[in-house]
Amino acid sequence: MTQPLTFPRGGIHLPPHSQESRRAPIVNAAMPSVAVVPMRRRGGSAAVCLVAPGDRVAEGELIGRPPDQSSAPVHASIPGAVVEVREVLLSDGTTGQAVVIELGGTFAQSGRPRPVRDWTHLGPSQILTIVGEAGVALDGHCEPLAVRFATARGRSPQVLLANAVESEPWLAAEFRQLADRPGDVAEGLRIAQAVLGCRRVVLAVTGDAAQAADAVAAAFRASGGTLEVAVFDGRYPQEEETRLAAALLGREVPRGGTALDLGAVVTSVSSFAALRDAVVLGKPCFERIVTVAGPALGAPRNLKVRVGTRAGELVEEAGGLVARPAAVVFGGAMQGHAFPGSADWQEVPVTQEVPAVLLLARGDLARGRRRPCLRCGRCLDACPWGLVPVRLHEIAESGALARASTEGLGECTGCGCCSYACPSRIPLAAGLREARVRSAGGAE
Numbered sequence: 363m364t365q366p367l368t369f370p371r372g373g374i375h376l377p378p379h380s381q382e383s384r385r386a387p388i389v390n391a392a393m394p395s396v397a398v399v400p401m402r403r404r405g406g407s408a409a410v411c412l413v414a415p416g417d418r419v420a421e422g423e424l425i426g427r428p429p430d431q432s433s434a435p436v437h438a439s440i441p442g443a444v445v446e447v448r449e450v451l452l453s454d455g456t457t458g459q460a461v462v463i464e465l466g467g468t469f470a471q472s473g474r475p476r477p478v479r480d481w482t483h484l485g486p487s488q489i490l491t492i493v494g495e496a497g498v499a500l501d502g503h504c505e506p507l508a509v510r511f512a513t514a515r516g517r518s519p520q521v522l523l524a525n526a527v528e529s530e531p532w533l534a535a536e537f538r539q540l541a542d543r544p545g546d547v548a549e550g551l552r553i554a555q556a557v558l559g560c561r562r563v564v565l566a567v568t569g570d571a572a573q574a575a576d577a578v579a580a581a582f583r584a585s586g587g588t589l590e591v592a593v594f595d596g597r598y599p600q601e602e603e604t605r606l607a608a609a610l611l612g613r614e615v616p617r618g619g620t621a622l623d624l625g626a627v628v629t630s631v632s633s634f635a636a637l638r639d640a641v642v643l644g645k646p647c648f649e650r651i652v653t654v655a656g657p658a659l660g661a662p663r664n665l666k667v668r669v670g671t672r673a674g675e676l677v678e679e680a681g682g683l684v685a686r687p688a689a690v691v692f693g694g695a696m697q698g699h700a701f702p703g704s705a706d707w708q709e710v711p712v713t714q715e716v717p718a719v720l721l722l723a724r725g726d727l728a729r730g731r732r733r734p735c736l737r738c739g740r741c742l743d744a745c746p747w748g749l750v751p752v753r754l755h756e757i758a759e760s761g762a763l764a765r766a767s768t769e770g771l772g773e774c775t776g777c778g779c780c781s782y783a784c785p786s787r788i789p790l791a792a793g794l795r796e797a798r799v800r801s802a803g804g805a806e
């Protein structure tokens with residue numbers, strides 16, 4: 363049997379908690395009676411709000427216009443009346459403006475037959491315009507897919523890499539897209555290939571998703587193309603785009619570079635499904651698949667959720683809590699934002715960047731007091747980018763940010779492998795993140 367592909371150094375194996383969540387098929391979450399739709403996506407600029415209290419909005423109507431290319435437009439996820447525009451707590455722990463919509467009126471899009479667009483007659487720029495206006499972004503990021511693709515087109519990429527690798531515990535949204543929507547994912551990939559002109563299309567999965575991937579490959583073949591399925595090791599952070607491209611192509615990305623420097627465009631499977639919905643069905647991006655899981659919950663669920671649904675409602679829908687959570691994470695256990703269980707996390711709205719809401723117990727959290735460094739070198743061995751986390755951290759703590767930058771502070775992705783590996787519980791990744799923010803003058 364061929365060995366799974368993997369990146370050359372570092373990384374960690376996390377506890378395998380995903381089997382149960384992967385078994386739960388996607389089901390539609392109940393329509394929220396109130397949607398709290400943020401104007402800013404994680405890491406992006408805030409959109410200019412186009413509505414005010416008292417306005418009526420239709421499902422899918424544009425309610426936020428992005429101020430620049432770093433962000434995607436925002437659409438109403440439910441029809442109804444705007445009752446408030448106010449500051450709310452967001453899933454990354456910051457606050458930001460959100461439009462509060464009370465459900466009412468009729469659905470302009472859901473439950474109605476949709477005309478299917480024949481995209482084969484459209485040119486790349488027409489497709490990119492549709493995808494941009496629909497607000498499709500890279501999964502987990504604010505960057506619009508249309509911007510990423512337009513940049514990539516200018517560099518004639520060779521490989522289109524669809525990413526379904528999920529090495530963080532409990533995550534299952536990408537796997538479920540493959541298992542539940544193989545034809546739609548295949549069509550999204552065909553459209554992307556037509557836009558980018560890539561010779562090679564590769565679907566990246568871990569071994570347990572190979573069967574689901576074969577169904578996507580069969581659908582892709584039926585439409586006249588060839589899709590390779592590549593099996594990767596589940597070592598974290600295998601899904602990071604430069605680790606994925608390096609493992610597939612057997613070459614390292616230049617320091618500070620991207621997968622595109624190796625000729626690869628990497629995007630999550632969820633983004634291809636959303637791209638397909640935008641181009642074929644004319645559907646804006648106001649839903650996403652969210653895995654609700656963790657030991658403080660009864661059984662995990664994969665829910666198709668309207669953007670702006672509050673986390674407390676999702677947890678109720680998933681059967682409610684069986685224990686008080688010690689922490690609630692929006693996103694993956696390593697890269698997501700963790701709220702203490704005592705915080706007001708129930709009111710936090712789910713957005714396109716939130717693949718999971720994890721209800722964790724005490725035993726899932728790193729515990730113990732910080733102790734002095736043992737000079738054991740485990741953080742060096744764990745860093746997938748070959749950095750020296752302990753030294754970077756010491757330099758950053760001393761305040762010498764310029765020196766930290768020359769030693770690679772800007773190349774730290776915040777993956778958290780160093781903190782996880784450290785026996786002295788030194789919060790290396792958090793310290794480096796803070797240093798990057800200070801170095802960038804307050805905004806990362």
Ligand code: SF4
Pocket residue numbers: 744745746747749750751773774775776777778779780781790791794
């Ligand atoms: S958080 Fe930064 S320093 Fe630590 S392992 Fe990840 S990339 Fe390396």
Ligand code: SF4
Pocket residue numbers: 734735736737738739740741742752783784785786787788
């Ligand atoms: S892993 Fe922790 S204790 Fe070991 S060298 Fe790195 S910072 Fe020091």
